[in-house]
Amino acid sequence: MTGLYTADQVRTAEEPVLARTPGGALMQRAATGLATACLRLVGRAVGVRVTLLVGAGDNGGDALWAGAALAGRGAAVTALLLDPGRAHAAGLAALRRAGGRVVTDAAAAGLGRADLVLDGITGIGGRGGLRPAAADAVARAVAGPGLLVAVDVPSGVDADTGAVEGEAFPAQHTVTFGAVKVGLVVGEGRGHAGVVHLVDLGLDLPAPAARQLTDADVAALLPDPGAGDDKYSQGVVGVHAGSATYPGAAVLCTGAALRTRPGLVRYAGTAADGVRAAWPEAIVTDGRPADAGRVQAWVVGPGGGTDDEARSVLAEVLATDLPVLVDADALTLVSREPQLVRDRTAPTVLTPHDREFTRLGFDLGADRVGAARAAAAALGATVLLKGDATVVADADGTVFVNGTGTPWLATAGTGDVLSGVVGALLATGLPAVEAAAAGAHLHGRAGQLAAAAGPLIASDVVAHLPAAVHRLTDRVR
Numbered sequence: 001m002t003g004l005y006t007a008d009q010v011r012t013a014e015e016p017v018l019a020r021t022p023g024g025a026l027m028q029r030a031a032t033g034l035a036t037a038c039l040r041l042v043g044r045a046v047g048v049r050v051t052l053l054v055g056a057g058d059n060g061g062d063a064l065w066a067g068a069a070l071a072g073r074g075a076a077v078t079a080l081l082l083d084p085g086r087a088h089a090a091g092l093a094a095l096r097r098a099g100g101r102v103v104t105d106a107a108a109a110g111l112g113r114a115d116l117v118l119d120g121i122t123g124i125g126g127r128g129g130l131r132p133a134a135a136d137a138v139a140r141a142v143a144g145p146g147l148l149v150a151v152d153v154p155s156g157v158d159a160d161t162g163a164v165e166g167e168a169f170p171a172q173h174t175v176t177f178g179a180v181k182v183g184l185v186v187g188e189g190r191g192h193a194g195v196v197h198l199v200d201l202g203l204d205l206p207a208p209a210a211r212q213l214t215d216a217d218v219a220a221l222l223p224d225p226g227a228g229d230d231k232y233s234q235g236v237v238g239v240h241a242g243s244a245t246y247p248g249a250a251v252l253c254t255g256a257a258l259r260t261r262p263g264l265v266r267y268a269g270t271a272a273d274g275v276r277a278a279w280p281e282a283i284v285t286d287g288r289p290a291d292a293g294r295v296q297a298w299v300v301g302p303g304g305g306t307d308d309e310a311r312s313v314l315a316e317v318l319a320t321d322l323p324v325l326v327d328a329d330a331l332t333l334v335s336r337e338p339q340l341v342r343d344r345t346a347p348t349v350l351t352p353h354d355r356e357f358t359r360l361g362f363d364l365g366a367d368r369v370g371a372a373r374a375a376a377a378a379l380g381a382t383v384l385l386k387g388d389a390t391v392v393a394d395a396d397g398t399v400f401v402n403g404t405g406t407p408w409l410a411t412a413g414t415g416d417v418l419s420g421v422v423g424a425l426l427a428t429g430l431p432a433v434e435a436a437a438a439g440a441h442l443h444g445r446a447g448q449l450a451a452a453a454g455p456l457i458a459s460d461v462v463a464h465l466p467a468a469v470h471r472l473t474d475r476v477r
Ligand SMILES: NC(=O)C1=CN([C@@H]2O[C@H](COP(=O)(O)OP(=O)(O)OC[C@H]3O[C@@H](n4cnc5c(N)ncnc54)[C@H](OP(=O)(O)O)[C@@H]3O)[C@@H](O)[C@H]2O)[C@@H](O)CC1
Pocket: 014, 018, 026, 027, 028, 030, 031, 055, 056, 057, 058, 059, 060, 062, 121, 122, 123, 124, 125, 126, 127, 128, 129, 130, 131, 134, 151, 152, 153, 156, 177
């Protein structure tokens, strides 16, 4: 599990270390880790052309000290000072001692032929988009050939939310200090951070603001069946989705549930013929949920319509004391009658994309974690807000940010697949927030595997779910 932290949490954790270590020691740890990461990325130091973009704060100090270390190893280092009077004095002196060049004119900073560019403009102290001089330097860096490495946080990205208001540094790698900041993995920040590398500063960190699951975490939540298991014991999921005219959502959702946890899946609804034809393993009825037989969790909504019959099915399912995943058309129904969810005591997982989220009556600004958390608290439910970094928030404030997936998942029907995956995990008895977070992780991995073979369609994601489960542990089952 990777903990995700806010800038304030990191500053607070730094205080006792700053108090008990000699001045500048923490920055030395950060800069040494940064220089080491850069050496690993470019492979050598001798002859490598490095340009440092240096702002007025300690983020610039990190860049200057790391630049000094690289210059000491034989790199040709140029520092571009964006606020010359306020550059970190000790870092600047160290760079000069190591033979680095210092310039104040972006045109003279060698960005057109740099091998490596270090963005030390702003870190956790940055506010808003980049100011004009910084934005100009970043544009020159982007136009040049250098590997773009952000120091702590890509400048222009809000470390807490991932919001980008204006220009920001589009890093290929971010070397971050002490803890991974929330804004590096969510919203526009995720796209600007590239690959995130963590330098351990030995901080005593509090409970994280949010979390990200690893493959190993998800594998631990999905134990293999044992000798004592039967088809019922791994959890039976019920699916109510699709329609006779549009059976696709039902077929995808049922298939995803089967491919995630193959014990038993029951389908109830008017797409029964289509589901029977596609998945002979499913137990199918064309009746209502109550006719389906016993289940441990329900998925309701994908392709199910919003008419009176759909409303009555949703109310029937939500009136049970079982975990229920509510998606797609059923979210529209919930937006009209939120008390259907608020009144429940059993867990409910809502899986909106952005438009469905706003239809539910919640504001969606650039702070996706904050928005999902507010919606979950207001509805007393688990909210899975889809996107390139899906956010899962629980009513108690627990948040997971998903780290898997691919933009190729932006294709029709992949949301129906996600519902089936999460529904199957809910039926195993996992807490709703864990089922949702693990389901998003698994769905993303299946998407990545499918995309490796070329542009994917939703059925490909279903087909790759077993391999995704298998790959979580890399063990042969
Ligand atoms: N504490 C420690 O010991 C350690 C700290 N560490 C490092 O310190 C970093 C935090 O340093 P920090 O607090 O000095 O703030 P920082 O991120 O450099 O930014 C502030 C400067 O940016 C400027 N600025 C703001 N917005 C801007 C914009 N949009 N566009 C352009 N400029 C903008 C702002 O200008 P001002 O508003 O003052 O005019 C101010 O000068 C942290 O991320 C980590 O790298 C590590 O070494 C570990 C040990």
